[in-house]
Amino acid sequence: MDLILIAAVAENNVIGQNGELPWHFAEDMKRFKELTMRHPVIMGRTTYESIPEKYRPLVGRRNIVLSRRDEYRPNGVEVVGALEDALTLVERNPRLEFDEQSIYVIGGAQVYACAMPIATKLEITHIHKSYIGDVYFPVIDKSIWKEVQRVDREEGFEKYSFVTYERKEV
Numbered sequence: 001m002d003l004i005l006i007a008a009v010a011e012n013n014v015i016g017q018n019g020e021l022p023w024h025f026a027e028d029m030k031r032f033k034e035l036t037m038r039h040p041v042i043m044g045r046t047t048y049e050s051i052p053e054k055y056r057p058l059v060g061r062r063n064i065v066l067s068r069r070d071e072y073r074p075n076g077v078e079v080v081g082a083l084e085d086a087l088t089l090v091e092r093n094p095r096l097e098f099d100e101q102s103i104y105v106i107g108g109a110q111v112y113a114c115a116m117p118i119a120t121k122l123e124i125t126h127i128h129k130s131y132i133g134d135v136y137f138p139v140i141d142k143s144i145w146k147e148v149q150r151v152d153r154e155e156g157f158e159k160y161s162f163v164t165y166e167r168k169e170v
């Protein structure tokens with residue numbers, strides 16, 4: 001099973017500001033949708049609530065939301081109290097309509113930090129610019145992660161790269 005962190009990250013590691021994404025890149029959203037479609041997606045409550053109501057739960061994906069609030073039960077999502085519980089849920093209650101060999105962690109900062117040590121792969125959109133923000137992606141330690149693919153893109157005046165990292169063999 002692959003546990004994959006997928007994120008768009010600015011040059012200064014910013015990933016969000018005031019509960020939202022600081023940017024909008026259509027190509028990046030399209031890639032996010034393509035990669036995550038038919039897979040379980042794990043996210044923090046704040047990230048879930050940052051998705052506009054008409055787009056949540058994310059269609060075609062098994063939405064799993066992390067929250068420590070017992071009473072938090074939005075429709076159409078599975079809520080668990082810890083990352084390990086999300087993985088156990090997928091393992092013990094497989095849903096055949098999804099491809100559960102790859103599970104995507106889709107943010108935000110708290111959940112990325114928690115999942116990074118056990119992730120097997122990173123799908124990072126590196127935005128080649130710094131942004132003002134209040135939440136950050138963890139540092140990608142190059143002694144642990146090797147870059148295996150890079151595609152450079154431009155959208156408007158912005159440049160970014162889709163980069164795949166895999167954990168190095170130990």
Ligand SMILES: NC(=O)c1ccc[n+]([C@@H]2O[C@H](COP(=O)([O-])OP(=O)(O)OC[C@H]3O[C@@H](n4cnc5c(N)ncnc54)[C@H](OP(=O)(O)O)[C@@H]3O)[C@@H](O)[C@H]2O)c1
Pocket residue numbers: 006007008009014015016017018019020021043044045046047048050066067068069072080081082083106107108109110111112114135
């Ligand atoms: N650039 C990107 O690719 C990207 C992707 C996703 C999100 N974002 C941005 O990131 C920001 C949100 O990140 P965030 O760090 O503030 O919030 P978050 O990680 O999305 O959610 C935090 C909440 O999730 C729950 N939670 C987190 N870790 C948990 C754990 N280990 N066990 C149980 N529950 C856990 C808690 O919910 P309760 O309070 O309910 O207990 C916590 O308050 C937003 O600005 C968003 O736009 C950016």
